[in-house]
Amino acid sequence: MKNPFKNWFSGPQRQKDMQTVEDNQLYAQMFDLLNERLPIWVGKEPKEFITKGYMYNDLVYSLVTLPMGIAKSIDWLAHKIVNEKAYREYQYAMKGVKSGKNYKQNLERAIHYKRKALEEVTTGPAMKFIQEPNGYQSLNEIVEEYFGWLPTVGNFYLYGLPREGTKQFASVHVAPAFDVEIIAGTSFDPILGYRLRNYLKTNDIIPKEHILHLKNWNPDFATDGRQLYGLSPLQAGARILTLDNMGIDTSTGSFQNNGVRALIHKAITRGSFPEEFTREQAEALKIEVDKWKGTKNAGGLKMTNAPIQVTEIGKSPVDLGVYTAMDKNAVRLCNLFQVPPELYLPGTTFSNKLEARKQLITGNILPKMDIFRDKMNRWIVDNLTEGSTRYHIDYDLFSIVELQDDLSDIANMYKGIDWVTDNEKRHAMNYDAIDSELANDLFIDPFKIPMSQASFDTSFDRIDDELKRLKSKAY
Known part of the structure; x- marks a missing residue:
């Protein structure tokens, strides 16, 4: 399909670029069955992931709310960008932190470059966005919804209400992910x-520029465009x-039907059916069986001369292997949601749980926080400029309790180093500098001297001579 508006764009290069888009053979085949201005089929009903998963299964609920609660508790900070080069180095170091490779070294580098690149602010448009992105939520509450919708439905939608005459949004609002549908465009702009x-x-279509869509990767490609939706882990x-x-x-x-577990009948048959008990026999047998019950008789044997037979009519969940299967399912569901199973398995030691919780944060939560932060900065904060001042929002690593041990290790490392200044140590730990010249000076231990200038004998020659003298004297 040729673009009827192509000639509206001025300049030969712009028209050439538009023609290149129209000649995109990959998109022309991938989105061949798009019906322009009609909804793209979403596939499996997404609300079922909520009603049959999150709202129905307690483990799924827990696997979603655990990362959600941790992410919601992480503080957000607003900064002015004061050094673009250091800012890029900070972003690169943070990628190393999330990868887990050389974790402590990258964490130290990230803290160092963050101090150089960013200056924290407590007022201004970026801080206002953190405190009140809309009239009823904070940014932390929007993060909570992001961590709720993405693992359940596979999609997260944020609507920006445009401020007239600017590129800024007056407010942003979370849309119910299971009810949002994508309206198809053309094959070159799907x-x-x-x-x-x-x-x-209303049948009004919300422009795509006003919606931020974050989603899981979806390999279910089809020419109707269903891959444009995210894939739910469920x-x-x-x-x-x-x-x-x-x-x-x-x-x-x-448990509900744990009443009658077996039928007791006579071993004597009359034709094809067991002979029935008389009322008196049945009542007497029930009294006797009731005596056999109780924990004291568990696993014991009772004998009777009566010709009776027992037919089991139900098995316990243990006999059916239900609990064993559920334990295995728990591990698989944990893996599905990228949550360490050690946090849920019985018998896990406290130290292993702490390590698993840290693994959850560094391997699951922080990468998602990075994506959310970067999208917020590009989609919203980059437009909140004041003159030449650029802003940046970021979550505060120091507000994450589970990472404090690593920060403590860095502090202990600096404690014994005398070739950095006190202010450099404070910067490494994200503390403000001390306004003193002494804090920018190096302090050397006065009792340390070069070995070459030592006045004492450091060799063993004198000891050897004395040993020889004593040995010869003994003989």
């Missing part, structure tokens, strides 16, 4: 905009979730 499915008081783990839900239902049903 997303025209967005719309809420169940709120069709879709990949649907069978595990179903099996776990069935295990819970089985266990619950067993």
